Amino acid sequence: MRVISKKPRRPPQSPRLQVNEALAALLNKHHPGEQLPTEPQLAQQLGVSRATLREAMRSFEERGLLVRRHGVGTFVAQPPPVIESGLEELESLDTLARRIGLETSMGEALIEEREATSDEADHLQISPGDPVLAVARVMLTDAQPVAYLVDVIPTTWLRLQDLGEAFNGSVLDMFLQRGEPALSHSRTDIVAEAADGMLARKLRLRRGDVLLKLEAQLVALDGRVVDYSLSYFVPGHFRFHVVRRVGKNNGESTLAKV
Amino acid sequence: MRVISKKPRRPPQSPRLQVNEALAALLNKHHPGEQLPTEPQLAQQLGVSRATLREAMRSFEERGLLVRRHGVGTFVAQPPPVIESGLEELESLDTLARRIGLETSMGEALIEEREATSDEADHLQISPGDPVLAVARVMLTDAQPVAYLVDVIPTTWLRLQDLGEAFNGSVLDMFLQRGEPALSHSRTDIVAEAADGMLARKLRLRRGDVLLKLEAQLVALDGRVVDYSLSYFVPGHFRFHVVRRVGKNNGESTLAKV
DNA sequence: CAGTGGTCTAGACCACACG
C-alpha cells in the first residue's frame, strides 16, 4: 500500500490510461459475447485496485463495448459498426476521428467575418447583422468527403486573428483548449435532410441524396450561446447513437410539433 | 471503519438513497450558480465516505443539476429551461404525442409471430430462427402517415396472446405498465435513410425520399435485450434533439476489431 | 450453495484554479 509520502510515482503512465489500453486489448482478443475474467482477477493482473478498474469499465460500458451483469459476469458486447459515437458526450469530430485512429483532413475551407443572418442571430441570441465569425469546411477521409461542417460564432467570443497556426478546424477543440469561455453543453437537433445543390457539390453527391444533419447550439456555463453549428454527414461513414434512459420523472417535450 | 464481520447494519436506509435525498434537498435550498460545500465537508455531514458521495454526485451531474469544476468547486446548475428533455429520456411516441396534444391514430398494422431474421437475432442476442413477435404499424396524424414503427420481441418476453384489448400499439408502454421485465434503457442508433419501395408505399412518399431512422435496442435491468425496434419518421412532423455534455473524458482507444 | 458484479469505507496523493 502506498502510504508513505515520498514520491516514487509511475514509471509507465497513469493507471487509468494503462487500464483503458489493457481493456481495449482484451476486447480485441475476445469475440462478442465471450465472458471476461472477474473483476478481482483483472484488477490483480493489471496491478490496480478494483475501484480503478471499475471506473474504466464504466466508460467502456457507457460506450456499449462491454456488458456487465450482476451476479453473472462481464461480457464483450457487439462490435461497434463503422465509426461510432455516443452523442451524449460533446466531442469534436476531429477528436473522435483521432481517438478511433481514423485519418481525416480538411478540404475546401472558408473562414470569414461577416454579419449574422436572421436565422443565425436567432440561434445565437444576438441581433441580425451583429458580426460573427463563420468557419465552414469539408471533412475528408481518404480524400473522400464525409461531412460538411459550419460553425458560426459571435465575434465577442472569437475573432479571425484568434485562430493561430494550431487551428485544426475544430472550433469546439479550440474553445476547450483555451478554456475560455467555460463550456457547459450543446443542444443538438437531429434531422434528416436531402442534399441541395451546394451540399451535393461539396460532398460530391447528387442533389436529393440523403444526409444526416446535426444542428447544435453550444452553451457556456453562464448560459450564453457561444456557437451555432450545422453538420451534414454522408451516410455510411459516421454512426451516432444515444442512450435513452427510462425516466425517473420530469417529463417534458422530447420533440416539438412543427 | 467497518471491519468487524458482525452485522449491525443500517437503521435508516442505504447510504446511496440517503445521500440522494440530502443532495436533492441541498439543491432546493440553494439558488442556481451558488457554490456547495466541499466534498470532504459534505461527506462528513452526511456520514458517508467521499467515494459514496461522489457516486451520488455523478448522477446529479449527469442529469444536469450540478456542475463540478476541478480546482474550483461544486455549484448548483443553471435553471434548466427544460434541458433534461431530449432523446435521453425513454418514452413511447404515443405518450409523447398525447402529451403535446397531438392527435394520433394507428393505421395499417401487422402483428405476427414468426422466426427471427439473422439481423434481428443479432440485435436481440438470440439465434436466427428463434421465435419472435413482430409488431409493425403506421402512425397517423390527421389521416396522414408520419411514422412507420416496427418492434421485434422474443416470444420469451411477449406472446401474441399477451396483447389485450388495451394494447395501443406501443410495446414500450405495455412493458412499462406491466412492470415485467424491469427496463433499464434503450440504445438508439440515429441514421438518415432513403425510403425504399415498401416504406414509400406505407408512408405515401416517393422512393428515395429522405427519412430519419431510429434503430433501438431496449435493454432490461439485467442487461438482456427485450425489444429491437426500427422507427422511420417523415420529416416535418417530429423534431428530436439531444443534450450533449462536455466530457470529462478518459484516455484511450475505443478502437474495435472488425 | 459458490461465484459474480455492486456498494462502501478511510485515507492518501494528484492535478488544477486562483489570488
Added chain:
DNA sequence: GTGTGGTCTAGACCACTGA
C-alpha cells in the same frame, strides 16, 4: 500557496444469479 475536485488503494460486505 491554498483549496478544490479527481484519482487511487486495500479490503470488507451486499445482492444477485444460477447450478
